[in-house]
Amino acid sequence: MKLSARQLNRALLARQFLLERSEKAPLEVVEHLVGMQSQVPLSPYVGLWSRVSGFQPAALAATLEDRSAVRLVLMRGTIHLVSARDALLLRPLLKPVLDRVNFTGHNGKQIAGIDPEELAEHGRSLLEEEPRTREDLGKLLQERWPGHQATALAYAVQLLVPLAQIPPRGVWGVAQGRGDHATLHTWLGAESLPAPSITEVVSRYLRAFGPASVQDAQTWSGLTRLSEVFDRLPLRRFTDENGRTLFDHEDSPRPDEDTPAPPRFLPEFDNVALSHADRTRITSPGFNGSSTRGGFTVDGFVSGTWKVAKGTLSLSPYQRLLKRDSALVEAEGHRLLEFVAPGADHAVIFE
Structure with a gap:
């Protein structure tokens, strides 16, 4: 079955709660979306205001303060707001993506010659002593590796070690807030899942962003070789106007292309516009x-x-x-x- 760009648009809007605002709790919506971009710390608040009926900022701020939600580097090496459960699920799955960001390009050149395990262990020990900003962490790391840039050393640790950027950063009503980091283990009091399921994550991606191609899921996650994961799922196949194969759950919403779509305001870098190889659906x-x-x-x-x-x-x-x-x-x-x-x-x- 062929799906037009408008049909794909309406399907995406429905799953993103942008056709009709949801009555779900903010953290439920964050989990449904498999996280929200949070490079701009307060952007998830605008994103949820457009998606959740009667959304109040305090409801999301409370989840950061009680640690049921957390901000950390995840998909594509960018900061996301996710539930604590998803932080523990996604962080180990995305390690190959974060390693690729870390050891290639400019940052890879800056940390060349340093043993990554030694850097990770030293950075972890510094952050387990107390939360620190990336600037402060970089200065301490530079004492041990004086021939390297402090910013590159701190960024490398942020990619090597699961870290949470902790409140007050990201709390509504707090002007920016200190960008302190703590290890995810220390902050959540839990370890990452030993055997996280990429099949579960791809399935959830389709619930929030489908119908989608393998390339779309790889664009969203930064991971590669996901075709075998799609093959393990009981999915229906479609094609788009350019003949690309798309996959979807049989029971996911696919509204009529003429379904009215009210105007919505999206924050900077909202995943709805960045999570497909072909963005023409939005x-x-x-x-x-x-x-x-x-x-x-x-x-x-x-x-x-x-x-x-x-x-x-x-x-x-x-x-x-x-x-x-x-x-x-x-x-x-x-x-x-x-x-x-x-x-x-x-x-x-x-x-």
């Missing part, structure tokens, strides 16, 4: 995936970027919007301002 012409601004959707597709400063929401559409669409985006924009800038004088402008 992007519009003009989107390059590298914008440091958030994106907003029109008719289900990312159609421009946004930023908020001093109670003013500035919108930059990729193309001129119809008046009806502009009105819908503006109305949703005012609701966003009530969330991110309560009590301020609000304005929405199109740049």
Whole structure:
């Protein structure tokens, strides 16, 4: 069966709770999404506001503070917010990805000649003494390896050793917060799973991002050779408009392509726009995936970027919007301002 780009779009939006906001608890949604990008520490709050009915920031902040959720480096070597359970599941599975990031390119050159096991063990011992920022950790590591950059040494430890970036970083209402790191074992009081299931993870990826190809799952995770994992799952096959083979669970939602899709505001680097090899199911012409601004959707597709400063929401559409669409985006924009800038004088402008 062939699926159009619009059918793929509606299927993705439904699974991402972007067609209709979910009544689930925030942490349930985070687990369903297999984590949320958190390179910008507060971005998951906007992502959940767009996905969860009546979302309150304190509900997510509490999960970080009680350690049922945690922020750490995971998919593609980037920081994600995940449940504690998923941190212990995903971190060992993604070790090959993190090793590839660590030992190739610029960072690989910076740590050349250092025994990775010795570096990991020394870094772990320093962080088990007390949580430290990456800057402080780098200075201490440089005392032992004076011929190497402190930033490269600290980054290498962050990839070699499972580390949590701990509160107050990532807590709503705290201006940035110190970027202290602790070992995941110390912070959660638990070890990573000894035999984590990549089959479970791929299955969950399809629940949140499917229908999808093997290449899509590899783009999302950074892992390779996933075709054999797909073969182990009882999946239905589809094709897209370009003839690519897509896989999906039989019972996953695939709404009609004409299902209405209200405008939604996405934070910087939201996985919904970065987790497929072919992004045309969610992007519009003009989107390059590298914008440091958030994106907003029109008719289900990312159609421009946004930023908020001093109670003013500035919108930059990729193309001129119809008046009806502009009105819908503006109305949703005012609701966003009530969330991110309560009590301020609000304005929405199109740049």
